[in-house]
Amino acid sequence: MIEWLFGELLAKYNYWVSIILILIGFYAMIAKDNLIKKVIGLSIFQTAIFLFYISLADIGPLPKKGTAPIVSEEMIHMGYVYVNPLPHVLILTAIVVAVATTAVALALVIRLYEEYGTIEESEIIEKERERGL
Amino acid sequence: MRGEKRIYERDVIIETISRLLIPFIQLFALYVIIHGAGGPGGGFQGGVIFASSFVLYLVVFGLAAAGKRFPEGANTALMSTGVYLYAGVGLLCILVTLGAAEYLNYGYIPLTHMFEENRALGMDLVEIGIGITVMAVITEIFFNLVWKKEEEGGKEE
Amino acid sequence: MIVPIDLALLTLIVIIALVAITVKDLLSAIMLLSAYSFLMAMVWVEMHSVDVGFTEAAVGAGATTAFLIAALARTVRWEKG
Numbered sequence: 001m002i003e004w005l006f007g008e009l010l011a012k013y014n015y016w017v018s019i020i021l022i023l024i025g026f027y028a029m030i031a032k033d034n035l036i037k038k039v040i041g042l043s044i045f046q047t048a049i050f051l052f053y054i055s056l057a058d059i060g061p062l063p064k065k066g067t068a069p070i071v072s073e074e075m076i077h078m079g080y081v082y083v084n085p086l087p088h089v090l091i092l093t094a095i096v097v098a099v100a101t102t103a104v105a106l107a108l109v110i111r112l113y114e115e116y117g118t119i120e121e122s123e124i125i126e127k128e129r130e131r132g133l
Numbered sequence: 134m135r136g137e138k139r140i141y142e143r144d145v146i147i148e149t150i151s152r153l154l155i156p157f158i159q160l161f162a163l164y165v166i167i168h169g170a171g172g173p174g175g176g177f178q179g180g181v182i183f184a185s186s187f188v189l190y191l192v193v194f195g196l197a198a199a200g201k202r203f204p205e206g207a208n209t210a211l212m213s214t215g216v217y218l219y220a221g222v223g224l225l226c227i228l229v230t231l232g233a234a235e236y237l238n239y240g241y242i243p244l245t246h247m248f249e250e251n252r253a254l255g256m257d258l259v260e261i262g263i264g265i266t267v268m269a270v271i272t273e274i275f276f277n278l279v280w281k282k283e284e285e286g287g288k289e290e
Numbered sequence: 291m292i293v294p295i296d297l298a299l300l301t302l303i304v305i306i307a308l309v310a311i312t313v314k315d316l317l318s319a320i321m322l323l324s325a326y327s328f329l330m331a332m333v334w335v336e337m338h339s340v341d342v343g344f345t346e347a348a349v350g351a352g353a354t355t356a357f358l359i360a361a362l363a364r365t366v367r368w369e370k371g
Contacts, residue, residue: 017300021307028311034369036316036362040323043354044307047330050342058291058337066291068338070172083338091342096177099349099357103274106361110278113365120370173340181348188356271353278360 014055021048035109035119039102046098050091057087151193158186166264167257176260180267187272196279203276208269215266222258291337299333314369320358327351 010016021044028041059066059081067075069085109119116124162183169175191199223237234241239255240248303326310322327350335343 013297017304020304024307024311032311033371034316036358037311037319037369039358040319041311043323047327051330051333054334054337054339054342057339066338068340088339088342092345095345095349099353102354103357106278106357110361110364119365173344178345178348181353185352275356275360278357279363281364
């Protein structure tokens with residue numbers, strides 16, 4: 001039982017940390033009232049998903065001789081193996097999308113502040129109710 | 134914070150240090166762009182580092198000086214220049230061989246006599262195109278986030 | 291992947307994420323998010339994913355922080371409640 005716990009559950013701690021970070025970001029996106037806090041939660045959520053993908057690509061602790069995917073012929077003949085580069089490329093695209101979504105979200109936050117004079121979500125909803133929307 | 138006119142104060146230390154630092158940031162960005170074909174780095178990362186030097190210039194010297202150095206028209210022209218460079222290098226392969234090579238097969242561009250060197254130079258040209266576009270777009274996003282229109286602010290108050 | 295370094299960095303990352311969504315000063319939250327991005331870049335370089343680590347250090351810790359501070363200069367600094 002104890003061996004199973006340490007061998008199967010805690011050996012893959014990267015995934016557990018990734019799930020914890022996803023829940024932290026999700027909590028900030030749902031429960032926080034401030035819009036910039038929501039953007040920060042979105043950023044944490046995205047980074048947690050990147051951590052999940054990069055952990056999928058990784059090859060494990062050091063004795064397996066995993067290196068970065070920039071290798072020469074001699075290193076492969078010497079028995080080195082390299083980590084899977086496909087998730088890295090996917091995540092490279094996802095980082096570009098992340099900065100674009102952050103910029104669009106911040107532009108919307110600034111526009112909301114110019115319209116309502118506040119960036120608290122509950123106050124915005126109250127002001128909309130006063131206007132009869 | 135909002136509404137009050139922030140008066141720009143000159144600080145000798147910050148201005149001198151950033152005058153020294155900005156050329157080295159840009160040199161590092163050019164290194165990252167050129168080195169991107171065979172290692173970590175590339176057009177996007179180099180473009181972001183290049184844009185961060187403009188962000189430093191804006192933070193230190195104020196919005197008026199930065200707007201004079203990087204006018205909006207020049208930034209818009211640079212955005213489309215990068216895209217045209219990116220697509221044009223690929224189309225050039227079809228043009229110079231009259232349709233014998235595929236699109237984006239850079240080896241057929243007659244820059245040197247070696248096929249592999251042509252391919253490496255074509256990849257570098259594409260990276261430079263990506264870098265120009267990303268640099269212009271990130272700079273423009275930051276300038277537009279900072280910049281506040283006077284007429285709209287007056288109407289709102 | 292080196293297990294002790296990985297564990298220490300991930301523990302620090304979870305603590306920083308929790309503090310970043312709790313603190314009331316939004317400028318502090320943004321700077322903590324920048325530190326979070328730098329630590330995440332260290333985790334990725336240590337997992338042999340150098341390209342993603344480089345991009346995260348340039349984009350996540352540089353450009354995104356600059357955008358957030360620019361947005362904060364146009365709005366209010368303190369979170370209410």
